[in-house]
Amino acid sequence: MNSRETATFGGGCFWCLDAVFQQLNGVEKVISGYAGGQTASPSYKDVCSGTTGHAEVVQVTFDPSVVSFRDLLGVFFTIHDPTTPNRQGGDVGTQYRSVVLYHSYEQRDAAKAVIDELSREKVWDDPIVTQIVPLTTFYPAEQYHQDYYSNNATQPYCQIVIEPKVAKFRKRYMDRLARR
Secondary structure, eight states: OOOOOOEEEEEEEEEHHHHTTTTHHHEEEEEEEEESSSSSSSOOOHHHTTSSOEEEEEEEETTTTTTTTHHHHHHHHSOOTTTEEEEEEETSSSOOEEEEEESSSHHHHHHHHHHHHHTTTOSSSSSOOOOEEOOOOOOEOOOGGHHHHHHHHTTTHHIIIIIHHHHHHHTTTGGOOOOO
């Protein structure tokens, strides 16, 4: 019996992360939601106000015998800019911060190790500002946010913002694409 693990990441708009992680072999489920704040059961409108402390995140259920947490971190750091505090492109606010919300000390240590490696390798000109914090509570986002890219691929935001990230992922991880 294979056990499943869960990872939670925030790196800008959750639609972008969802679109990519859905396509990774070994990922079984991706849920867009909110985490890292102090408001219980926030709505999208609440989170967008910037007053809840929550980030837009995705919670990824994966099979570690197919894809490791470290592999997920590699994808995560490929598809967003971890050097811009509280911002990804035109999305600005604490809800768009770069954050790894760890579920175990092993995940915490792996995230720190990957950030240290990327920093030593000078992958980016600016310092990495990704937060590494324990997950306390995850709140699933409203249903219309789930599988947003798959359900709305022709929308301008999807074409202009999400599609380039998906294309970058596909090019770099072609051998890791899910066969669905």
